[in-house]
Amino acid sequence: MKHKVKQTQDNVSTVNQFVLLGFSDLKDLQSFLFGVFLFIYMIIISGNSLIIILIRFDPALQKPMYFFLANFSFLEICYVSVILPRMLMNLWSQDRSISLMACATQMCFFLVLAATECFLLAVMACDRYVAICNPLHYPLVMNQKICVQLAVGSWIVGMPIQIGETVQIFSLHFCNSSQINHFFCDIPPILKLACGDTSLHEIIVYVVAMLIAAIPFMWILASYSKIISTILKLPTASGRAKAFSTCSSHLLVVVLFFGSATITYFRPKSNHSAGSDKLLSLFYTIVTPMFNPMIYSLRNKDVIAALRKLFLKR
Template sequence: MSYDKMQVEDNVSSVTQFVLLGFSDLPKLQGLLFGLFTIIYIIILVGNSLIIIVTRLDPALQKPMYFFLANFSSLEICYVSVTLPRILKNLWTQDRSISRLGCATQLCFFLIFAAIESFLLTVMSYDRYVAICNPLHYPLVMNHRMCVQLAVGAWVIGIPVQIGQTCQIFSLHFCNSNQVNHFFCDLPPLIKVACGDTSLNELCVYLVALLFATIPFVLILSSYVKIISTILKLPSTTGRCKAFSTCSSHLIVVVLFFGSACTTYFMPKSNHSALTDKLLSLFYTIVTPMLNPLIYSLRNKDVVSALKKFFLKN
C-alpha cells in the first residue's frame, strides 16, 4: 500500500467529531437567536405540557381524540428536546463541536421521533375518520384497548428501522471535512460530508422516507377525502362547521409537518442547498411543535374551556 493511500485512510478514520456550523454565518445575531430559540423552547414546553395536563384532568376530555392529542403533545416535547437544547448550547458557548457518538445518538432519536409523529398523525386521522364517517360504531371501534394499542404501535414501530438507518449512515467514511452545514445532525447534510459512493445510502433514505412519510401521508389524505365527503352530506350547517373546525386543526399540522419534511428528504442531493435545508428543518423541528398547542387549543372549544377551568382553579 502506498504512503499516499495510507495517509488518506488515516485522515478518513480520524474524524471522531463533527462541527455543526448552524448559524455561524450570522455572527452578529447569535445573542438574538439564543433569546428567540429560548422563548420558543419555553412556549413549546409550557404549551404542550398544558395540553397533557388538561386532557388528563378534565372529565370532558376523556375521549380517544384527546388521548391521542396528549400523546402527540408528549411526543412534541421529546422531539424538540433532541435538537433545541444543542442549538442553544452552540449559540451560548460558540462551541459547535459534537462527538461522532453524540451526533449518531441525536440523529437516531430525531429519526425515531419523526417516524412516531408521522404514524401518530395517521392514527389521529383514523380516529377522526371513524368518529365522523362511522359515528354509531365509534365507541365500539375506538375503545380504550384499541386506543392504547394504536398509540403503542405508533411509538415503537419505527424504532428498529431508524436504528438501522443510523448505523448505516455512520458506517460511511467521512472525509477530511467534518463540518456539517446544519444546526443538528440530519441525514442530507451528513451524506454531503461523506466520501465515496453514497448512492445506496441516498436510496435507503428515499425508501425509508417513502415508508414513513409518503404512505402515512397518502393514508391521511384518503381519510380526509372520505371525511370531507361525509361532512358535506350533513344536513345541519352547525354540524358541518363543527366537524370542519375539529378536522382542520389536524389537517393544518399534517400539511406543515409532511410538506417541509418530504421536501427535505425527497429533494435530490444535487439540488440541496444548506440554506434551504435549514429553513425547511426549522419548520418541522421547531415551528410546527410551537404552533401545535396554539392550533389545537385555539380551534377547539373543549380544550379552551378546559384551560379556562384549569387556570381559574389555580
Template structure:
C-alpha cells in the same frame, strides 16, 4: 529473493498512507447559524422563547387531558400522546441549538451526533404514525359514529399509541448505524444546526447512492405512505361533512379539518422535500429553512391548532386556571 523482501515495507507504508486518507472523523462541528455572527444573541432569545412556548403549551394539554373528566375520550388520549411526543421531539434538537448559540462551542462527538440523529428519526417516525392514528380516530368518529365506542375502545387506543411510539425504533436504529458506518474524509463541518441525514451524507467519501436509495425507501414507508393515509382519511371526512344537513355544522367541521390539514401539510411537506431530494441538489440554506418548519415551527403551532380551537379543551383550561 532480496527485492521481494524489501518490497514488503514499502507496500505496508502505502497501506498506512491510504488509511490516513480515509481517516475516521472523531468529532463534528455544527456550523448552525455561525454565518450570522451579529444575530447570535437575538437567535438565542428567539429560540428560548419558542422552546418555552412549546414546553408550556404541550404540558398544559397533557395536564388538562389527564385531570378533566370531560376529556377522557380517545381523541384527547391521542392528543396527550401527541403533545408528549412534541416535547420529546423538540428536546432532541432545540437545547443543543441553544447551547451552541450561548457558548459558541459547536463541537459534537460522532457518538453524540449519531445519538441525536437516531432519536430525532425515531420520534419523527412516531409523529408520522401518530398523525395517521389521530386522522383515523376522527374518520371513525365522523364517518362511523355509531361504531366509534366499539372500534376505538381503550385497548385499541393503547395499542395504536404504543405502536406509533415504537414502530420506527428498529428501522431508524438500522438507518443511523448504516449512515455512521461511512467514512467521512472531506470535512467534519456540518452545515446545519443539528445532525440530520442530508448534511451528514454530504461529508461522506465515495459513492453514497446506495445509502441515498435506502433513505428514499424508508422515507416512503414512514412519511409518504402515512401522509397519503392522512389525506385519504380527511377526504372521507370532508365527503361526510358535505352531507351534513346544517351549514353551521359544515362550517365548524371544515374549520377543524382545515387547521389539522394545514399542520399535516407543513410537517409532511417540508420533511418529504428535504429527504426525497438527491444529495446533489441539496443546499445548506434550503435544508435549514425546511428543517426549521418540521422541527420547530409545527411543534410550536400544534397545541394552538389541535387544542386551543377546541371548546372542550378551552373549558377545561379555564377550570384549571380558576381552580388555582
C-alpha cells in the same frame, strides 16, 4: 474550531468528531438567536405540557381524540428536546463540536421520533375518520384498549427501521470535511461529508422515507377524502361546521409537518442548499411544535372550556 481525525489503513483521514456550524455565519446575532430559540423552547414545553395536564385532569377531555392529542403533545416535547438544547448550548458557548457518537445518537432519536410523529398523525386521522364516518360504531371501535395499542404501536413501529438507518449511515467513513452545515445531525448534510459514492445510501434513505412518511401521509389523504365527502353530505350547515372544526386543526398540523419534511427529503439533490435546508428544517423541527398547542387550543371549544375552568379555579 478544532476537530479530530484518525488515519485509516488506506491513509485516508476519517473524521471522528464533527462541528455543527448552525448559524455561525450570523456572527452578530448569536445572543439574539439564543434568546429567540430559548423563548421558543419555553413556549413549546409550557404549551404542550399544559395540554397534557388539561387532558389528564379534565373529565370532558376523556375521549380518544384527546388521548392521542396528549401523546402528540408529549411527543413534541421529546422531539424538540433532541435538537434545541444542543443548539442553545452551541449558541451560548460557541463550542460547536459534537462527537461521532453524540451525533449518531441525536440523529437516531430524531429519526425515531419523526417516524412516531408520522404514524401518530395517521392514527389521529383514523380516529377522526371513525368518529365522522362511522359515529355509531365509534365507542366500540375506538375503545381504550385499541387506543392504547395504536398509541404504543405509533411509538415503537419505526424504531428498528430508524435505528438500522442510523447504523447504516454512520458505518460510512467521513473524510470530505468535519463541518456539518446544519444546526443538528440530519441525514442530508451528513451524507455530504461521506467518502466515495453514497448513491446506494441515498436510495435507502428514499425507501425508508417512503415507508415512514409517504405511507402514513397517503393514509391521511385517503381518510380525509372520505371524511370531507361524508361532511359535505350532512344535512345542516351547523353540522358541517362542527365536523370541519374537529378536523381542521389536525389537517393544518399535517400540512405544516409533511409539507416541509417532504420538500427537504424528496427534492432532487441538485436543489439542496444549506440555507434552504436549515429554513425548511426549522419548520418541521421547531416552528410546527411551537404552533401545535395554539392550533389545537384556539380551534377547539373543549380545550378552551377546559382552560377557562383551570384559570377560574386558580
